[in-house]
Amino acid sequence: MLEILKRCRTEAGRISRFIILLFVFLWLPLALSLASQAQAAPERPRNVIILFADGAAMTQFEFGAYTARKLRGQDYALFDHVIANGSLGLMSTFSNDAFVTDSAAAASAMSTGHKVNNGAIATSPQGKALTPLMLAAKRAGKRIGLVTTAPVYDATPAAFAVSAKSRKDHQQIVDGYLALQPDVLMGGGRDMFLPKGAAGSARKDTRDLARDFAESGYGVVQSRAELAKINPGEHIQREAGAGKLVPGKWLGLFALEDMAFEIDRDKQAEPSLAEMTKAAMSALEGQAGFVLLLENESTDTTAHQNDAASLMHDLWAFDAALRVVLEYKARHPDTLVIVTGDHETGGLSPTYVRRKHADGKMQDIKLDDARLANLGNIKGSLASFVNKTADLRDNAAGHNAFKRIAAEYFPGVSFTPADLAAVINKTPSEEQTSYLPHNTLAQIIGKNTGIYWGTSGHTPEPVIAAATGPGHHIFQGYYDNTDFAKKLHQLLDIMQ
Numbered sequence: 001m002l003e004i005l006k007r008c009r010t011e012a013g014r015i016s017r018f019i020i021l022l023f024v025f026l027w028l029p030l031a032l033s034l035a036s037q038a039q040a041a042p043e044r045p046r047n048v049i050i051l052f053a054d055g056a057a058m059t060q061f062e063f064g065a066y067t068a069r070k071l072r073g074q075d076y077a078l079f080d081h082v083i084a085n086g087s088l089g090l091m092s093t094f095s096n097d098a099f100v101t102d103s104a105a106a107a108s109a110m111s112t113g114h115k116v117n118n119g120a121i122a123t124s125p126q127g128k129a130l131t132p133l134m135l136a137a138k139r140a141g142k143r144i145g146l147v148t149t150a151p152v153y154d155a156t157p158a159a160f161a162v163s164a165k166s167r168k169d170h171q172q173i174v175d176g177y178l179a180l181q182p183d184v185l186m187g188g189g190r191d192m193f194l195p196k197g198a199a200g201s202a203r204k205d206t207r208d209l210a211r212d213f214a215e216s217g218y219g220v221v222q223s224r225a226e227l228a229k230i231n232p233g234e235h236i237q238r239e240a241g242a243g244k245l246v247p248g249k250w251l252g253l254f255a256l257e258d259m260a261f262e263i264d265r266d267k268q269a270e271p272s273l274a275e276m277t278k279a280a281m282s283a284l285e286g287q288a289g290f291v292l293l294l295e296n297e298s299t300d301t302t303a304h305q306n307d308a309a310s311l312m313h314d315l316w317a318f319d320a321a322l323r324v325v326l327e328y329k330a331r332h333p334d335t336l337v338i339v340t341g342d343h344e345t346g347g348l349s350p351t352y353v354r355r356k357h358a359d360g361k362m363q364d365i366k367l368d369d370a371r372l373a374n375l376g377n378i379k380g381s382l383a384s385f386v387n388k389t390a391d392l393r394d395n396a397a398g399h400n401a402f403k404r405i406a407a408e409y410f411p412g413v414s415f416t417p418a419d420l421a422a423v424i425n426k427t428p429s430e431e432q433t434s435y436l437p438h439n440t441l442a443q444i445i446g447k448n449t450g451i452y453w454g455t456s457g458h459t460p461e462p463v464i465a466a467a468t469g470p471g472h473h474i475f476q477g478y479y480d481n482t483d484f485a486k487k488l489h490q491l492l493d494i495m496q
């Protein structure tokens with residue numbers, strides 16, 4: 001700039017110098033503001049809480065919100081609080097080897113920032129162990145927690161914490177947890193913590209993992225009543241009595257395998273996702289800050305079975321956990337809250353359409369208030385109904401017993417003799433045949449509720465990343481699920 005000004009020695013030069021200076025003064029403030037925007041680091045959260053609804057994309061959340069408003073007269077925290085006060089992003093979900101991902105590949109991408117093959121747990125297609133988010137968080141000095149309604153060794157929590165060639169390497173995954181020492185580990189899957197030979201054990205060796213966890217300083221809880229007593233301070237004292245002062249670490253194992261769907265849950269015996277969430281946050285709270293993953297697996301499992309009523313109740317249970325998190329955030333504003341999912345399950349299709357049924361009748365189907373009421377009156381999951389009716393035969397006595405039990409479970413839903421035979425004989429119908437007779441039963445119920453399904457598997461519908469709290473802006477936009485991990489690892493770098 002000075003070079004140019006020196007060259008302006010003539011009268012004409014003085015005019016040009018004036019114009020150049022004018023230009024500089026006019027543009028300087030804008031240039032400075034652009035420069036400062038480019039350098040502005042994202043705000044620094046102390047805690048990061050990821051609420052993860054497995055198998056849920058925007059249609060599922062819309063369904064959860066609409067039914068919450070209509071059937072319960074309640075708002076839905078994802079829309080009314082998180083998105084209303086934060087950012088909304090969308091993510092593509094394809095894996096390294098397939099357009100439609102499974103939970104292992106999706107969680108691996110969202111945890112490590114790398115595409116992997118379906119079935120792999122934070123392991124590259126070349127077999128290299130990648131760095132899961134929780135391992136990075138621990139290295140950054142954060143306390144870490146994994147909470148799920150699935151077995152704790154299931155694909156999502158596993159891919160956020162450890163590496164394994166296959167999601168089926170359950171024993172290797174829980175042994176990996178013992179090595180990693182997450183501060184909180186809660187969910188189902190007690191079968192992998194029991195030594196071979198013990199009732200319910202699924203281990204191939206005689207290690208007693210629950211005991212190993214206890215010996216390495218964990219408080220172990222196995223029921224809702226025990227969970228309610230979690231007091232991090234008390235645990236610190238107990239350790240201090242033994243001459244060792246360590247913060248409380250907790251292992252919660254509330255079911256042999258999966259925890260119950262919300263619609264079927266024994267509310268005295270088994271904790272809800274919200275109750276586990278509350279305990280986990282109180283155990284993790286501290287100066288260091290924490291990273292916590294909270295997963296509802298039942299939003300995926302119910303959708304595989306095409307069980308709309310159970311899905312609805314689990315979307316509400318997810319909302320209850322989110323509310324507990326938002327209450328915590330109100331007291332700890334340095335907490336970043338992210339709501340997400342890994343992929344869509346079921347091709348959930350509440351519909352408005354004219355359809356011809358197998359009996360030849362034409363029917364207009366729409367999810368109006370009457371059909372919604374039918375959905376709201378359903379008392380149990382398809383899975384529990386199928387268990388209860390498993391021994392029935394395709395004869396008059398079987399049909400009568402079926403109708404009696406169905407009237408309790410699905411009031412307002414009518415079954416033709418052909419429907420009864422199809423369920424009792426587990427007859428596949430159309431494309432949904434992965435879960436029988438659940439998928440067949442779901443199609444019959446669909447005639448009374450207006451809720452159809454495209455598949456009993458996963459779909460490539462983009463998933464959401466909604467965020468509120470410090471740093472939430474970086475989750476705005478449309479990006480790949482690997483970018484979700486990159487954003488989180490980037491945040492961890494500045495959180496140290």
Ligand SMILES: [Zn+2]
Pocket residue numbers: 055103300301304345458
């Ligand atoms: Zn699934």
